Amino acid sequence: xxxxxxxxxxxxxxxxxxxxxxxxxxxxxxxxxxxxxxxxxxxxxxxxxxxxxxxxxxxxxxxxxxxxxxxxxxxxxxxxxxxxxxxxxxxxxxxxxxxxxxxxxxxxxxxxxxxxxxxxxxxxxxxxxxxxxxxxxxxxxxxxxxxxxxxxxxxxxxxxxxxxxxxxxxxxxxxxxxxxxxxxxxxxxxxxxxxxxxxxxxxxxxxxxxxxxxxxxxxxxxxxxxxxxxxxxxxxxxxxxxxxxxxxxxxxxxxxxxxxxxxxxxxxxxxxxxxxxxxxxxxxxxxxxxxxxxxxxxxxxxxxxxxxxxxxxxxxxxxxxxxxxxxxxxxxxxxxxxxxxxxxxxxxxxxxxxxxxxxxxxxxxxxxxxxxxxxxxxxxxxxxxxxxxxxxxxxxxxxxxxxxxxxxxxxxxxxxxxxxxxxxxxxxxxxxxxxxx
Numbered sequence: 001x002x003x004x005x006x007x008x009x010x011x012x013x014x015x016x017x018x019x020x021x022x023x024x025x026x027x028x029x030x031x032x033x034x035x036x037x038x039x040x041x042x043x044x045x046x047x048x049x050x051x052x053x054x055x056x057x058x059x060x061x062x063x064x065x066x067x068x069x070x071x072x073x074x075x076x077x078x079x080x081x082x083x084x085x086x087x088x089x090x091x092x093x094x095x096x097x098x099x100x101x102x103x104x105x106x107x108x109x110x111x112x113x114x115x116x117x118x119x120x121x122x123x124x125x126x127x128x129x130x131x132x133x134x135x136x137x138x139x140x141x142x143x144x145x146x147x148x149x150x151x152x153x154x155x156x157x158x159x160x161x162x163x164x165x166x167x168x169x170x171x172x173x174x175x176x177x178x179x180x181x182x183x184x185x186x187x188x189x190x191x192x193x194x195x196x197x198x199x200x201x202x203x204x205x206x207x208x209x210x211x212x213x214x215x216x217x218x219x220x221x222x223x224x225x226x227x228x229x230x231x232x233x234x235x236x237x238x239x240x241x242x243x244x245x246x247x248x249x250x251x252x253x254x255x256x257x258x259x260x261x262x263x264x265x266x267x268x269x270x271x272x273x274x275x276x277x278x279x280x281x282x283x284x285x286x287x288x289x290x291x292x293x294x295x296x297x298x299x300x301x302x303x304x305x306x307x308x309x310x311x312x313x314x315x316x317x318x319x320x321x322x323x324x325x326x327x328x329x330x331x332x333x334x335x336x337x338x339x340x341x342x343x344x345x346x347x348x349x350x351x352x353x354x355x356x357x358x359x360x361x362x363x364x365x366x367x368x369x370x371x372x373x374x375x376x377x378x379x380x381x382x383x384x385x386x387x388x389x390x391x392x393x394x395x396x397x398x399x400x401x402x403x404x405x406x407x408x409x410x411x412x413x414x415x416x417x418x419x420x421x422x423x424x425x426x427x428x429x430x431x432x433x434x435x436x437x
Contacts, residue, residue: 004029009075009163009217016074019063023056023074023118030076030120034161040142042135043156045081046089047121056118069116072224077112078156078165081122082129082149082199083208085109092199093125093134093149095314096307106197108166108208108225115224120162123152126374128304129168129201132316133371140182140402144367147177148374150211154181157211164221165211170202170296172363172380174209178392179362179405180375184218186210187380189412190387193225202299204338205292205384215426218391219419226415234419245428246421248276249355251409254289255378260365263404266396267361270406270434274425276359284340284347285382291337292385298334301326344386345412352411357421362405366398379407389415391422395429 004012004026015021031049038044059074068074084090084102086109091097105113112119124136126149136151138144139159146155150167154177157165167174169187178185186209193208200206210225212218219234226234250271256264271278301308301323312320351358364376383390389410396404408425410418 005033005160008214009212009220012163013072013075013220017068021074023059023063024053026074027052027056027076027118027120030162033159037139037159037161041137041139041155041159043078043123043152043159043161045091045093045122045124045152052118052120059116059118071115071220072112073116075117075164075220076120076162077117077221078120078123078153078162079109080150080153080165080167081125082168083108083166084197085119085122088122090122093127093129094307096310102197104197107194109197111224117224123150123156123165125149126151127316128307128319129170129173129199130300130316130322131318131374133374138181138367140367141400144369144402145180145371145374147173147180147363147367149173150177150209151374153211154178154183154185157181157183157213160213163213163217167209167211168198169207169209169380169384170205171292171384172377174207174211175362175380175390175392175405175407176375176377178211179394179403180367182394182403182405184212184215184394185392185405186212186218186222186389187384188222188226188389188415192227192389192413192415194227200303202296203303204295204299204341207384215391215393215419215423222415228413234415238419238423245274246356246424247354248274249351249358250276250278251358251360252278252280253360253379253382254281254285255364258364258376258378259361260398262398263361263363263365263396266398266404267406270395270429271359273432274359274428277355279351279355279358281382282347282351284343287340288344288382288385289378291340292381294329294333294337295341295385297322297326298329299326341385345388348386348388348411352414357418358409359425360407360409362392362407366400366402366404383407383409388412389418391418393422393426393429395425395434
């Protein structure tokens with residue numbers, strides 16, 4: 001049954017739905033892959049084999065009696081360990097939360113269960129979804145970081161342990177791990193996926209996102225989670241990619257001089273082959289990196305007070321420093337940063353009037369070697385700050401074999417058109433040898 005792990009997610013979903021595969025059979029295949037890869041990758045912080053198989057058996061019984069439970073029937077999904085799961089530890093990667101067991105599921109977990117997903121376990125997060133590196137290793141090359149903070153989710157999907165996983169992004173915690181591990185990552189518009197029951201680090205920035213082995217899986221999972229009234233499903237748009245080449249704009253992102261030379265060369269070749277036109281960021285983005293950090297740190301100081309009041313020595317130096325910086329920031333600077341944030345999405349309107357999507361690197365380069373850092377989120381934080389949706393596609397490869405992602409960026413609320421455009425780019429890249437998997 002291990003061959004099922006190589007199927008695309010849509011085929012796996014369909015075979016589970018029509019009864020060709022059982023949820024137990026799929027679960028056993030995933031568990032076998034976990035047994036093979038987990039000692040090296042270390043993507044999981046909680047996984048109960050007996051509970052997984054018991055839940056899979058229940059899904060199979062429901063299928064026998066009534067048919068598939070929902071659109072995700074039997075599909076294994078990993079849950080980042082900052083997302084509450086009733087009766088299952090949710091420890092937020094934090095020493096002060098060891099032993100914490102929620103009594104209620106986060107809204108996204110409730111949605112997944114209602115759709116028939118098989119909740120597989122809790123994936124490793126960095127401490128409090130911030131910057132202190134975790135134990136997880138990159139499955140492409142374990143000598144390299146998988147990124148953060150959604151390290152376990154990206155690594156579990158990249159290692160073929162599961163087809164789908166949830167993550168969160170406050171700076172670059174979906175896009176960057178997706179880029180480093182070579183999987184698809186979707187960060188939707190701010191607030192598109194409900195965040196009730198998810199660790200609150202920054203209420204102005206926190207965004208729930210998804211990881212998938214392929215774009216079809218990203219669409220299938222996002223459709224269950226994104227809350228929009230009377231709009232066609234992302235997966236439906238995915239099935240009808242644009243026939244005419246989309247109009248792509250290349251954004252000259254900040255700190256381009258810091259980018260790895262391989263990323264610059266590979267991305268420039270992609271942009272040139274696409275005929276994408278370069279466009280500068282609007283003036284409203286000039287201080288976006290600094291202002292995103294101000295908002296993040298002030299809101300961390302507020303929401304993580306329960307930790308600093310208990311025992312700040314149990315937090316990493318990175319978290320303590322960010323919290324102290326947030327506590328020290330004048331209110332006028334915080335409010336000014338929020339005011340700037342409100343101008344960003346409108347400032348992009350002229351660009352989206354002339355382009356179907358913007359593209360840019362998902363990270364400065366391939367995953368850094370070693371574990372002293374989770375990488376730089378400078379190419380992600382500006383889009384998190386603006387609240388616009390992004391899809392990271394594994395389109396580029398460095399000479400050392402490490403993947404390098406490309407972000408496809410759309411306007412607020414534009415997920416349907418964005419995934420359609422991403423599907424065109426995905427197919428075009430495969431046909432033109434740009435390393436799409």
